[in-house]
Amino acid sequence: MLDWEHIFATRATRMRASEIRELLKLLDRPEIISFAGGIPDPALFPKEVFAAAYTRVLTGPAAGTALQYAVSEGNLALRTWLAGYMASLGVACDASNIIITSGSQQALDYIGKLFLSPGDTALVNWPTYLGALQAFNAYEPRYDRLIPLGNRPAEDFATAARDAGGAVKFAYASADFANPTGETLDRATREKILDLADTLDIAVIEDAAYQSLRYDGEAIPPMLALDIARKGHINDTRVLYCGSFSKTLSPGLRVGWICAAAPVISKIVLLKQAADLNTSTINQMVLADVAETYFDTQVATIKAAYRARRDAMLKALDTHLPAGCSWSKPDGGMFVWVTVPEGLDGATLLARSLETVKVAFVPGKAFFADGSGGNTLRLSFSCANEAQIEEGISRLGKLLTEAIAGL
Incomplete structure (x- = not known):
């Protein structure tokens, strides 16, 4: 087989698969409660509004322009x-x-x-x-x-x-x-x-x-x-x-x-x-x-939904995560950042979590330019409802309690 490596530009050696894009595949597994993908909830998309807009554009005088x-x-x-x-x-x-x-x-x-x-x-x-x-x-x-x-x-x-x-x-x-x-x-x-x-x-x-x-x-x-x-x-x-x-x-x-x-x-x-x-x-x-x-109507709709999920996640983290863990308290967005005790590794925790408690998250190491941050996790609350958040964080809390006890 042809050895492509010596043909590729030097920049190709710095290209890596996105851990997040790989984890998005877990969204199709119904047994997994996913806090991994930082993506919008598709249930909140204004589908009818977009359908009407596409119809107006494609049936109006600028239809030819739209396809050009x-x-x-x-x-x-x-x-x-x-x-x-x-x-x-x-x-x-x-x-x-x-x-x-x-x-x-x-x-x-x-x-x-x-x-x-x-x-x-x-x-x-x-x-x-x-x-x-x-x-x-x-x-x-x-x-x-x-x-x-x-x-x-x-x-x-x-x-x-x-x-x-x-x-x-x-x-x-x-x-x-x-x-x-x-x-x-x-x-x-x-x-x-x-x-x-x-x-x-x-x-x-x-x-x-x-x-x-x-x-x-x-x-x-x-x-x-x-x-x-x-x-x-x-x-x-x-x-x-x-x-x-x-x-x-x-x-x-x-x-x-x-x-x-x-x-x-x-x-x-x-x-x-x-x-x-x-x-x-x-x-x-x-x-x-x-x-x-x-735009303003849609932003108001998603903010109400995501605010409730953010609040549910912060409450669940307070209730279920063991001593030694800390986390951010965001005023907006889609993410909570969790720091666990030194000696725990996010990637190892994820593998164990998927196998045992069926909860997905993103190991934090991928977000550090120097590869540090092994004891961090990113949780997204945008695509889980309040009941899923409570159950998923409860499971994650049990996993972290056992992991910390094993240090």
């Missing part, structure tokens, strides 16, 4: 709606500051391609979103710890990057209800990241996939809004805001966006032209229709 190629920047009606949405978040912009992508995952891939040369440094949270690591890994970067910032001087980041043979190119952070921890960066931390970026003269990548899913507390301005307040105009800012309809309206349509300074958007348009020409035209047109008429 389109400009790489994205559908103008959708980008105009998004400019208004961004304005509601404190981001003054227009359609020229927005490009539509095939989900925010494609946005992260484009960002890696645009900024990273082999050996350059990306600053990331510790832990951070696994999909971001997978997207960036193809461009052969080095990673350095962004969060917690502490009192580390900016020059230390630059020196470490130079010593590794590259330069710091960007700081990546999920500011609201982060995947995997569920934690939110307070305003002071967001300002510190901007200070660091100004000093190092680097970009800031703001992953805002979960921003709409706030259940408690006051909203904090996006880092892009804070940077506009500093610089005066979006075209003078260094933040790239990555948004998505996947957690609000539908992940299956694969529509996300980047909002940033126009010179950056123009470069990303070139990447889009070379990659896939344009995101699905009909899906963009349908989303423009649905967003205009139903």
Whole structure:
């Protein structure tokens, strides 16, 4: 057989299967209570609303346009709606500051391609979103710890990057209800990241996939809004805001966006032209229709459902998890991050859990750029009802009690 390894590019050695994507296969096993996939509950999708929108688009005067190629920047009606949405978040912009992508995952891939040369440094949270690591890994970067910032001087980041043979190119952070921890960066931390970026003269990548899913507390301005307040105009800012309809309206349509300074958007348009020409035209047109008429209603519906599930999971964790375990208490999003005693390994616990108590979760190690965090777990509450959450956490508590006793 042909040995492909010597033909592949060096970047292929850094490509790994997603543990999360593999675990999604467990959703089809009825005996498993799954807290693994951080995905929306399909029962909450506005199917009838989308069906009516597709009918309007395909039977209207723009049906031919919907089935045709389109400009790489994205559908103008959708980008105009998004400019208004961004304005509601404190981001003054227009359609020229927005490009539509095939989900925010494609946005992260484009960002890696645009900024990273082999050996350059990306600053990331510790832990951070696994999909971001997978997207960036193809461009052969080095990673350095962004969060917690502490009192580390900016020059230390630059020196470490130079010593590794590259330069710091960007700081990546999920500011609201982060995947995997569920934690939110307070305003002071967001300002510190901007200070660091100004000093190092680097970009800031703001992953805002979960921003709409706030259940408690006051909203904090996006880092892009804070940077506009500093610089005066979006075209003078260094933040790239990555948004998505996947957690609000539908992940299956694969529509996300980047909002940033126009010179950056123009470069990303070139990447889009070379990659896939344009995101699905009909899906963009349908989303423009649905967003205009139903976005706020849908967000209110899913927030009510996910808030109840979040509350049920936190209550169950309080009731059933043994001493020595701790967990995050998120104000929104889809995730709770559990830390178990040192000496326990999340992957080993998962294998035992699937065999004995039939509960799935994601081992936390996958979210650390350096492979640490073996004693952490990510739990998602988005696709389990309150009764399943109570039963599943009860089973998990028994498993952890036995595992801790065996240390």
